[in-house]
Amino acid sequence: MQFNKDSLKINAEKVANQLSDLILSQIGGILKKGGAVVGISGGIDSSVVAALCAKALGPHKVLGVMMPEKESSGESEKLAGKLGEKFGFETIKEDITEGLAGLGCYSERNEAIRNVFPEFDENWRCKIVIPTNILEKKTFNLFSLCIENEAGEKKTKRMPLAAYLQIVAASNFKQRLRMATLYYYAEKRNWAVVGTGNKDEHEQGFFVKYGDGGADLKPIGHLFKIQVFQLAEYLGVPDEIIKRTPTTDTYSAEVTQEEFFFGLDFYRMDMLWYAMENNVPPEKAAKVLGLSVEQVKTGYANIKRKIMATEYLRREPLMANV
Amino acid sequence: MTVLNETTIRSALRAFIMESFLFGNTEQAFDDSDSFMENGIVDSTGILELISFIEEQYNIQIDDEELIPENLDSINNLVSFIARKTAKMG
Numbered sequence: 001m002q003f004n005k006d007s008l009k010i011n012a013e014k015v016a017n018q019l020s021d022l023i024l025s026q027i028g029g030i031l032k033k034g035g036a037v038v039g040i041s042g043g044i045d046s047s048v049v050a051a052l053c054a055k056a057l058g059p060h061k062v063l064g065v066m067m068p069e070k071e072s073s074g075e076s077e078k079l080a081g082k083l084g085e086k087f088g089f090e091t092i093k094e095d096i097t098e099g100l101a102g103l104g105c106y107s108e109r110n111e112a113i114r115n116v117f118p119e120f121d122e123n124w125r126c127k128i129v130i131p132t133n134i135l136e137k138k139t140f141n142l143f144s145l146c147i148e149n150e151a152g153e154k155k156t157k158r159m160p161l162a163a164y165l166q167i168v169a170a171s172n173f174k175q176r177l178r179m180a181t182l183y184y185y186a187e188k189r190n191w192a193v194v195g196t197g198n199k200d201e202h203e204q205g206f207f208v209k210y211g212d213g214g215a216d217l218k219p220i221g222h223l224f225k226i227q228v229f230q231l232a233e234y235l236g237v238p239d240e241i242i243k244r245t246p247t248t249d250t251y252s253a254e255v256t257q258e259e260f261f262f263g264l265d266f267y268r269m270d271m272l273w274y275a276m277e278n279n280v281p282p283e284k285a286a287k288v289l290g291l292s293v294e295q296v297k298t299g300y301a302n303i304k305r306k307i308m309a310t311e312y313l314r315r316e317p318l319m320a321n322v
Numbered sequence: 323m324t325v326l327n328e329t330t331i332r333s334a335l336r337a338f339i340m341e342s343f344l345f346g347n348t349e350q351a352f353d354d355s356d357s358f359m360e361n362g363i364v365d366s367t368g369i370l371e372l373i374s375f376i377e378e379q380y381n382i383q384i385d386d387e388e389l390i391p392e393n394l395d396s397i398n399n400l401v402s403f404i405a406r407k408t409a410k411m412g
Contacts (some may be wrong), residue, residue, distance in 0.1 A: 022392050140369050140391070141360075142366060142370065142389055160370070161374050164367075165367070192393060272364055308359070308365070309359070309367075
């Protein structure tokens with residue numbers, strides 16, 4: 001098959017029109033709902049989805065919900081507000097800090113962090129990261145915990161299983177409370193919740209089950225991240241959002257999606273993944289991407305491992321079928 | 323490391339994996355050379371569980387740079403790795 005540097009280029013106008021038609025038919029025709037509720041973070045995915053919904057349904061049928069908490073970046077809220085202004089839909093802000101505190105999100109997480117770093121103070125910042133050199137060596141996608149004190153001094157350590165599980169379980173309250181909040185606003189209006197995950201997130205499992213993974217439709221779930229960027233340009237998403245480094249907005253220390261989960265820049269990951277899915281021989285992919293054959297094989301293996309390891313997240317509840 | 327010790331390590335690892343990840347289901351047979359990740363036997367969370375088991379069971383500390391498939395991704399790889407680590411400790 002053809003594989004070149006432009007293999008993931010899309011006709012953005014055509015794709016935007018197709019998705020706009022699809023959103024309209026899914027929300028109005030299949031789900032029988034009157035509008036769209038979208039959680040907006042000031043990131044590129046939620047911006048593209050909100051813009052597509054406004055195009056499909058009209059801005060007056062779209063509600064953008066900002067759900068910051070005490071560890072969110074202030075930048076996220078500012079950019080989300082700009083997005084609403086640009087596309088003319090209503091936005092509201094729901095601070096979820098108190099709800100998260102009530103659920104034990106911060107206290108349970110900090111307790112687990114102190115099992116790894118006893119000196120951790122709740123005013124310090126933390127994040128979890130994976131290796132970001134996945135093309136250089138075959139490595140497991142194991143998380144490390146990184147803390148940063150008020151003086152900016154950082155310490156990183158691999159997490160033991162119990163601490164890892166507790167930190168993830170507690171942190172996942174953030175996405176799950178955001179999902180519950182979106183459904184509150186959607187049900188109050190008899191509207192649908194529109195998910196904002198892209199293909200990278202959906203298939204490699206970079207989402208929280210019944211958290212940000214919980215939605216009535218996922219219009220960009222089949223698009224590679226670099227295709228979402230092309231759609232954003234076409235739709236006129238503000239430049240500050242397009243140029244912003246994608247982050248998780250989950251941990252108090254700044255963490256990019258690359259260091260938190262994907263371990264590779266989006267262009268190389270998406271191109272490698274596309275090549276792998278289309279059975280492009282590693283030798284050919286290596287030539288196009290300026291990588292060694294060994295790096296391509298390592299990249300293929302890493303992506304495959306992530307897809308396999310996160311299969312559980314994409315499963316619907318198993319039924320008895322007896 | 324004697325052959326007997328390697329045999330003991332091998333059977334302890336197999337028992338742990340069967341019990342922890344396969345719920346004792348003997349129909350899910352796998353060879354000692356099969357990759358855990360490629361065959362869906364152990365996922366990345368399971369690898370953490372496996373690391374904790376090995377560190378406790380054999381009283382060894384596994385360094386970050388040792389967390390590679392060549393050391394951990396099959397029964398054979400694990401047996402060689404543990405044998406090397408415990409031999410170093412004398």
